[in-house]
Amino acid sequence: GTEACYLAKKAGWHVILIDRNKDVPAQGLCDEFIYRDATEEAVYPVLKQVDFILPAMENAEDLGVLSQNAEKLGIPFAFDNHAYQISSSKIKSNQIFLETGIPMPRLWPDCSLPLVVKPSDSSGSEGVFKVSTLADLNKLKEKPEILNQWVVQEFVEGPSYSIEVIGYRGEYQAYQATDLEMDEHYDCKRVLAPAPLSEDLTRAFHDIGLALAS
Numbered sequence: 001g002t003e004a005c006y007l008a009k010k011a012g013w014h015v016i017l018i019d020r021n022k023d024v025p026a027q028g029l030c031d032e033f034i035y036r037d038a039t040e041e042a043v044y045p046v047l048k049q050v051d052f053i054l055p056a057m058e059n060a061e062d063l064g065v066l067s068q069n070a071e072k073l074g075i076p077f078a079f080d081n082h083a084y085q086i087s088s089s090k091i092k093s094n095q096i097f098l099e100t101g102i103p104m105p106r107l108w109p110d111c112s113l114p115l116v117v118k119p120s121d122s123s124g125s126e127g128v129f130k131v132s133t134l135a136d137l138n139k140l141k142e143k144p145e146i147l148n149q150w151v152v153q154e155f156v157e158g159p160s161y162s163i164e165v166i167g168y169r170g171e172y173q174a175y176q177a178t179d180l181e182m183d184e185h186y187d188c189k190r191v192l193a194p195a196p197l198s199e200d201l202t203r204a205f206h207d208i209g210l211a212l213a214s
Contacts, residue, residue, distance in 0.1 A: 001056035003191075005029040008054075016050060018043055039065040047073055054078045058088065058123055080167075083213075090151045091120045102208055104153075111154035113137065118151050125187045130155055160188075161195050165209040174209040177202050 001019070005026040008015045017030040020037040027033040036043050038055075039062050047053065053070050055063055055078070063079060070077035086092045097104040108115055115131040117140065122128075131137050131152075140146065160180040166173055177197055181190040197205065 002026040002029065004054050004056050016046065018046065038062065039069075044069065047075065050075060052076050052078065060084075060088075089120050090118060094151065094153075096212065100211055102211065105156050106154045108147075108152040108154075114155040115140075115152055116155040117146065120149065120151055125182075161197065161205065162191070163205050163209045165213045167213050170214075172210050172213040174206040174213075177205050 001017070002025050005015055005017055006029050009029055009031075015030040016032045016034065017024070017026055018034045018036055018038040019027070020035070022035045034043065034046060038057075047069060053066065053075055055066055057063065063081070063084070067077055067079060067081065086096060094104060094107070096102075105111070105116075113132060113134070115137070116128065117131060118128040119126070131140055140152075146152075160182060161177055162180050163177045164175045166175070176193055177195040179192040179195040180188050181192065183189040195202070
């Protein structure tokens with residue numbers, strides 16, 4: 001949400017931010033801040049004023065309500081529910097990687113230690129932990145609910161990069177690759193552009209993004 005407000009203002013838009021948290025940092029970057037739940041009926045008159053809705057949330061129920069309201073009002077809603085059902089699940093995302101032949105860390109048990117263990121439907125690093133020793137692995141094996149429902153795969157050391165892809169009705173565009181700086185307290189604390197990638201790697205990254213979108 002903070003990035004959306006910042007970039008929308010840079011683009012010269014008039015930005016109205018609606019949030020049920022009154023202390024969000026993005027309220028210092030918008031033109032108007034409305035302290036409400038975006039799905040409340042009281043917000044409906046505000047939505048009538050806008051030309052475009054960009055949801056910055058991960059609550060499926062709220063997204064459904066906003067999508068319906070946007071459709072009733074005939075306002076473009078920057079959200080693809082089908083894509084979200086895949087991208088919000090690490091298990092489904094990995095299945096897409098496997099089906100399309102896109103490189104990914106090997107899944108347990110077809111890999112060796114260290115391992116990274118992560119819930120399928122949480123955002124960022126929430127709930128993620130590393131398994132480095134046989135003793136830790138044996139403890140993990142005592143929790144079949146995690147082994148069967150979470151993602152367990154090889155831990156790959158190195159930098160993290162990101163790329164954004166926007167699409168509409170089968171037409172897709174990949175944008176600038178960025179470098180993500182991580183912090184033990186703040187998770188992803190900074191996004192740097194351009195990323196220090198060679199032209200060949202940048203081109204490969206773009207191709208992967210477009211292949212996934214397609």
